[in-house]
Amino acid sequence: MGKLSKSPWLLHYDASSCNGCDIEVLDCLTPRYDVERFGVINTGDPFQADILLITGGVNSQTAPVVKQLYSQMPEPKVVLAVGICACTGGVFKECYNIRGGIDTVIPVDIYVPGCAARPEAIIDGVVKAVKLLDEKKEKIRAQKGREEQPGGTYGSEK
Amino acid sequence: MKAVIFVIGYLILAPFVGALLDGVDRVITARMQGRKGPCVLQPFYDLSKLFSKQMIAVNNVQLLLNLSYLGFIVISGSMLFGGTDILMCLFLLSTADMFLVMAASSDSSPFANMGAAREMLQMMAYEPLTLLVAVGFYLAAGTFHVGNIIQSAVSPVLYMPGMLLGFMFTSAIKFRKSPFDLSTSHHAHQEMVKGITTEMSGPTLAIMNIAEYYEKVLILGIFALFFINSSWWSWPVAIVFCLAIYFMEILWDNVSARLHWKTLLTSCWLVTLLTAGVNLLILILMK
Numbered sequence: 001m002g003k004l005s006k007s008p009w010l011l012h013y014d015a016s017s018c019n020g021c022d023i024e025v026l027d028c029l030t031p032r033y034d035v036e037r038f039g040v041i042n043t044g045d046p047f048q049a050d051i052l053l054i055t056g057g058v059n060s061q062t063a064p065v066v067k068q069l070y071s072q073m074p075e076p077k078v079v080l081a082v083g084i085c086a087c088t089g090g091v092f093k094e095c096y097n098i099r100g101g102i103d104t105v106i107p108v109d110i111y112v113p114g115c116a117a118r119p120e121a122i123i124d125g126v127v128k129a130v131k132l133l134d135e136k137k138e139k140i141r142a143q144k145g146r147e148e149q150p151g152g153t154y155g156s157e158k
Numbered sequence: 159m160k161a162v163i164f165v166i167g168y169l170i171l172a173p174f175v176g177a178l179l180d181g182v183d184r185v186i187t188a189r190m191q192g193r194k195g196p197c198v199l200q201p202f203y204d205l206s207k208l209f210s211k212q213m214i215a216v217n218n219v220q221l222l223l224n225l226s227y228l229g230f231i232v233i234s235g236s237m238l239f240g241g242t243d244i245l246m247c248l249f250l251l252s253t254a255d256m257f258l259v260m261a262a263s264s265d266s267s268p269f270a271n272m273g274a275a276r277e278m279l280q281m282m283a284y285e286p287l288t289l290l291v292a293v294g295f296y297l298a299a300g301t302f303h304v305g306n307i308i309q310s311a312v313s314p315v316l317y318m319p320g321m322l323l324g325f326m327f328t329s330a331i332k333f334r335k336s337p338f339d340l341s342t343s344h345h346a347h348q349e350m351v352k353g354i355t356t357e358m359s360g361p362t363l364a365i366m367n368i369a370e371y372y373e374k375v376l377i378l379g380i381f382a383l384f385f386i387n388s389s390w391w392s393w394p395v396a397i398v399f400c401l402a403i404y405f406m407e408i409l410w411d412n413v414s415a416r417l418h419w420k421t422l423l424t425s426c427w428l429v430t431l432l433t434a435g436v437n438l439l440i441l442i443l444m445k
Contacts, residue, residue, distance in 0.1 A: 003210045006203035031192040036184075039196050039203055045352040047214060047359035050207075074212035074359050137210070 004050060004076065004133040007039040008126065011049035013069055015102065016092070017056030020116035021083035025053065027119045028126075035123060038130075046072035051129045053122075057085040059097045063105050070106045076136035078109045078129040082122055087111045161240045161305065168239040168375065169232065176371025177201040183408055190412045205367060211360035216265040221362050223261035228369040230254030235376040241305030244383070245292045251376070252288075255281055258366070262354040273353030277341035279419050283426035284328040290434040291325055294318040295383070297441040308386045315384040317444075320437030322384050326403055327429045331422075332377050333404075334370070335411040338422055349416075378404065 014022050028035045029042055043049055046069045058066060070079065081102045084090040089100040102108050109132055112125035181198040188195025197203070215221060234250035237243065255277065262274035292302065298317035299307040307314060315322055331338040336345075342353035350356075358366055378400045385396035417425070 003203070003207045007200065007207040034188070034193040034195070036188060036196050037194045039200050043352065045356055047357055048352065048355075048363060050211075072214070074214045076212075 004137055005130040007041075008050050008130045008133060009041045009043045009048055010051050010053050010126070011044070011046050011069065011073070012042060012053045012055070013066065015054050015056040015062040015066055015086065016059045016098070017083060017085060021055035021086070021114075024116045024119050025055065025082060025122060028122055033119045033123060035126065038127075040126060046070075047074070049073055050076070050133055051078050051080055051126065053080045053082055053126075054086050054102050055082045057089040057092050058099045058102055058105050060099065063099060066102065066105050076133055076140055078132050078136070079106060080110045080112065080125050080129050081108045082112045082114075082125065083117045084113050084115045087113055090115065165236045165240045168235055172235060172375040173368050173371045176374040177205065179374060179404065180371065183404075186405070186408050187412055190409070201367075201371075205364050208360050208364035208367070213361055214359045215362065216267070216357045219264050220261050220358065221365070223257050223264060224358070224362050224365045224369070227254050227257040227261065228365055228372070230257060231369050231372045231376065235372050235379070238304055238376060238379050238383075241303070241308070243302050244295055244304050244307070244380075245289075245302045247304075247376075248288050248292055251373075252281065252285060254369075254373075258354065258369075261358075261366075262356075265357040267351075267357045269351040270354060270356040272350050273341045273356065276419060277354050279423065280331045280338065280341055283338075283423050284331045286427065287321075287324050287328045287430040287434050290430065290438060291318075291321050291380070294321040294434065294438060294441065297438070297445055304383065307383060309388050311388060313385050313387045313392060317441060318384070318437050320433040320440075322381075324429050324433035324437075325381070325384075326406070327433070328426055329377055329381075329403075330407055330410060331426075333374065333407050333411075335407050337410075337414040337417040338426075339411075339416060340419055340422060343416075 012022070012025055027033060046052075050073075052070060052073060054066065056062075070077075079102065081087050085092060086102050087108075089098050092098045093100060099105065110125050110128050112121050114121050117125075178198065178201075180201040181196075184200060185195040185198055230250055231254045234247050234254060237247040237250065259274045259277050262270045262277065265271075294317070295307055295314055296302050298314040299310045301307060330336075334342060334344060336343070339345075340353075342355050355363060355366060381400050381403055382396040385399050386392045
């Protein structure tokens with residue numbers, strides 16, 4: 001297990017969900033499922049998050065928010081689309097205001113289908129996301145060789 | 159020589175003790191809520207992860223201000239554990255907090271700025287009592303010098319039980335515990351994202367966390383000062399009392415909800431007046 005996989009911090013964003021998946025996400029924090037035992041914290045802050053967990057399809061109002069949240073997260077980061085709406089747009093796919101799944105706006109790494117997605121499936125997705133985080137970390141390290149982490153002021157190219 | 163050993167011990171061990179206490183805190187909190195909770199070493203995993211993350215800074219000065227926060231807390235703690243002036247130690251602690259306020263004010267996030275404003279309110283709430291505690295130690299032991307306070311014949315707490323009660327009340331602010339976790343919270347349910355730490359990420363947040371661990375040990379050190387006297391057995395007694403007080407803070411954290419800032423100010427000042435104020439009056443009349 002790498003450093004990241006022992007302390008994955010989540011950022012949960014509701015792009016346009018009916019709240020069904022949101023409640024299931026919160027369910028994971030309750031005593032029955034207790035994801036904190038894996039070190040998961042549901043943080044509300046993109047600057048401190050490792051995994052971006054999005055529920056619901058993207059509409060024209062939430063698209064810039066999703067992009068901004070994604071851009072504010074430090075590398076390495078993983079995007080988790082929870083629920084069929086977040087994966088493809090679901091039953092709302094043909095609606096005039098819906099763009100479709102999250103992957104129409106930002107790259108999605110892991111898809112958790114379901115309507116609503118079951119807590120077991122969400123935890124499964126988080127566990128996969130955690131493995132992917134470690135892989136991404138290794139990739140960054142391999143790219144940079146022995147150099148330091150990329151850094152800089154927020155918004156700059158570096 | 160003893161002072162040097164204590165200072166070096168504080169410098170090296172305090173972050174480990176603080177992080178371990180934080181881990182125990184998280185497990186106890188989880189058990190109180192009927193959950194299993196994370197591993198006791200979770201804060202160490204969190205720290206090592208934060209240091210391995212990409213450094214996103216909203217500006218170049220925040221890291222420096224956070225380092226100053228850490229630096230001043232470390233100096234303040236070293237003064238306490240080195241047995242020097244307690245008044246100076248408490249002044250430095252407030253100075254350290256001002257650097258944190260500046261670090262949060264330096265970015266453009268409204269949440270961080272609001273957190274900074276609330277942090278200053280919290281300082282206003284606990285500062286009177288903190289200073290009265292220093293005066294209390296002076297009246298009880300006849301000196302501000304920590305090295306001499308611990309040589310008193312009886313524990314200072316016998317002269318200043320009210321001050322201890324008041325300090326237990328206001329130290330919930332310092333431990334960032336509910337109901338006083340206005341500026342930022344260890345729990346995720348925060349109405350203004352993460353408050354003062356909103357725009358701190360990766361290594362910057364890790365430095366802030368390490369500073370908090372140093373501060374935690376420093377505050378527990380002041381608690382220990384209430385119980386330590388010239389006899390050797392007062393030291394283990396002080397440690398047991400410190401752990402008991404820390405447990406009570408965790409319990410209080412779990413049974414109370416966050417307060418409005420006005421309630422925070424009035425309750426802290428009222429408690430200061432009723433506990434430390436009355437205690438001080440009695441001490442002055444006794445001496």
